[in-house]
Amino acid sequence: xxxxxxxxxxxxxxxxxxxxxxxxxxxxxxxxxxxxxxxxxxxxxxxxxxxxxxxxxxxxxxxxxxxxxxxxxxxxxxxxxxxxxxxxxxxxxxxxxxxxxxxxxxxxxxxxxxxxxxxxxxxxxxxxxxxxxxxxxxxxxxxxxxxxxxxxxxxxxxxxxxxxxxxxxxxxxxxxxxxxxxxxxxxxxxxxxxxxxxxxxxxxxxxxxxxxxxxxxxxxxxxxxxxxxxxxxxxxxxxxxxxxxxxxxxxxxxxxxxxxxxxxxxxxxxxxxxxxxxxxxxxxxxxxxxxxxxxxxxxxxxxxxxxxxxxxxxxxxxxxxxxxxxxxxxxxxxxxxxxxxxxxxxxxxxxxxxxxxxxxxxxxxxxxxxxxxxxxxxxxxxxxxxxxxxxxxxxxxxxxxxxxxxxxxxxxxxxxxxxxxxxxxxxxxxxxxxxxxxxxxxxxxxxxxxxxxxx
Numbered sequence: 149x150x151x152x153x154x155x156x157x158x159x160x161x162x163x164x165x166x167x168x169x170x171x172x173x174x175x176x177x178x179x180x181x182x183x184x185x186x187x188x189x190x191x192x193x194x195x196x197x198x199x200x201x202x203x204x205x206x207x208x209x210x211x212x213x214x215x216x217x218x219x220x221x222x223x224x225x226x227x228x229x230x231x232x233x234x235x236x237x238x239x240x241x242x243x244x245x246x247x248x249x250x251x252x253x254x255x256x257x258x259x260x261x262x263x264x265x266x267x268x269x270x271x272x273x274x275x276x277x278x279x280x281x282x283x284x285x286x287x288x289x290x291x292x293x294x295x296x297x298x299x300x301x302x303x304x305x306x307x308x309x310x311x312x313x314x315x316x317x318x319x320x321x322x323x324x325x326x327x328x329x330x331x332x333x334x335x336x337x338x339x340x341x342x343x344x345x346x347x348x349x350x351x352x353x354x355x356x357x358x359x360x361x362x363x364x365x366x367x368x369x370x371x372x373x374x375x376x377x378x379x380x381x382x383x384x385x386x387x388x389x390x391x392x393x394x395x396x397x398x399x400x401x402x403x404x405x406x407x408x409x410x411x412x413x414x415x416x417x418x419x420x421x422x423x424x425x426x427x428x429x430x431x432x433x434x435x436x437x438x439x440x441x442x443x444x445x446x447x448x449x450x451x452x453x454x455x456x457x458x459x460x461x462x463x464x465x466x467x468x469x470x471x472x473x474x475x476x477x478x479x480x481x482x483x484x485x486x487x488x489x490x491x492x493x494x495x496x497x498x499x500x501x502x503x504x505x506x507x508x509x510x511x512x513x514x515x516x517x518x519x520x521x522x523x524x525x526x527x528x529x530x531x532x533x534x535x536x537x538x539x540x541x542x543x544x545x546x547x548x549x550x551x552x553x554x555x556x557x558x559x560x561x562x563x564x565x566x567x568x569x570x571x572x573x574x575x576x577x578x579x580x581x582x583x584x585x586x587x588x589x590x591x592x593x594x595x596x597x598x599x600x601x602x603x
Contacts, residue, residue, distance in 0.1 A: 212432055266299065419469060
């Protein structure tokens with residue numbers, strides 16, 4: 149097919165430094181961020197990671213990356229769903245995506261927030277079989293070993309647990325560098341994680357905090373632990389609420405990945421992170437939302453340029469993407485703890501959870517200026533929501549002024565929407581008439597503002 153003059157001009161002129169354009173006029177409900185640059189490995193994840201780390205919601209997106217160039221457009225909003233109005237934030241986005249600010253590559257697993265806030269701490273990576281009360285035991289061991297927990301993130305999924313815990317010495321406030329002490333911490337925690345029934349093994353490792361982007365590293369730990377292998381207690385395969393399909397488009401040499409699931413913050417990051425860590429390259433894609441649903445479609449290849457080669461590999465991609473989506477899913481009631489930090493605080497609070505039959509499915513621990521600001525997702529041991537009387541008893545014991553139940557806002561009702569393929573078949577947007585790679589690219593170029601509508 150013949151490309152318009154605008155497209156050829158783009159090929160000739162946009163191969164050097166990234167160009168970032170932020171538009172607050174063209175869309176009534178979102179701020180539009182356009183990124184054009186030379187293509188490099190991980191560029192898409194780097195852009196999505198930066199926007200996600202700023203707590204922005206990506207409501208819509210168009211990805212076009214082929215040959216030597218990368219052209220993306222993102223419709224973003226703040227946590228309340230509003231357009232971005234803060235000039236400082238807009239400037240930071242433009243400078244960071246444009247490469248002027250200190251921004252990290254996804255391949256080094258770091259970002260500004262982690263490195264700046266975690267310098268001078270000792271980082272622990274934990275994986276193992278989840279069980280009721282496990283987190284309480286972990287924090288009790290760290291208390292006994294004179295380790296203060298400064299920050300931590302804990303994910304559980306499919307019977308497995310992964311955690312990043314950042315600690316310092318209780319007395320000196322310094323990182324823990326003594327090799328014998330580090331070894332003792334690793335052994336004690338590994339024994340706790342192993343328990344009596346961990347047939348797949350438990351791992352505890354001390355790593356450098358400067359090399360860890362926490363969310364991506366948790367995905368990697370879960371992936372390495374094979375949490376995507378879905379086997380229930382009776383040996384049958386379990387199901388997922390995330391609908392994922394993978395098909396090969398032999399004529400063009402692409403594998404087409406489609407995702408249909410409940411929308412939530414950081415969903416696009418989780419999907420792109422999973423594909424990147426499985427060493428697939430996204431060449432084209434479209435992201436959309438409708439009410440509480442998210443629809444994503446990606447045209448991918450291996451790093452060597454080949455598509456997915458077998459049904460077994462297709463099934464593995466489906467399982468890994470479903471796991472990547474579910475790890476951050478909101479299971480359980482949300483409890484927020486805010487109080488002055490002290491030695492053994494986490495051990496005491498999580499012991500109270502355990503004694504009242506609560507299991508922690510996710511946790512995020514932070515400490516700011518001596519104040520503990522922690523968030524827990526809790527269920528009862530069978531995975532169901534706890535009775536409010538149990539929650540009230542826990543709150544009463546910890547302290548009403550410190551532990552609070554955060555009510556979730558009701559999600560919008562589901563509305564009927566067409567899939568990307570249905571939209572293409574219907575000629576949606578005046579750009580696409582028939583489903584095909586050329587049409588997809590032309591459609592994305594239209595939304596990138598590089599060509600005019602054909603209608």
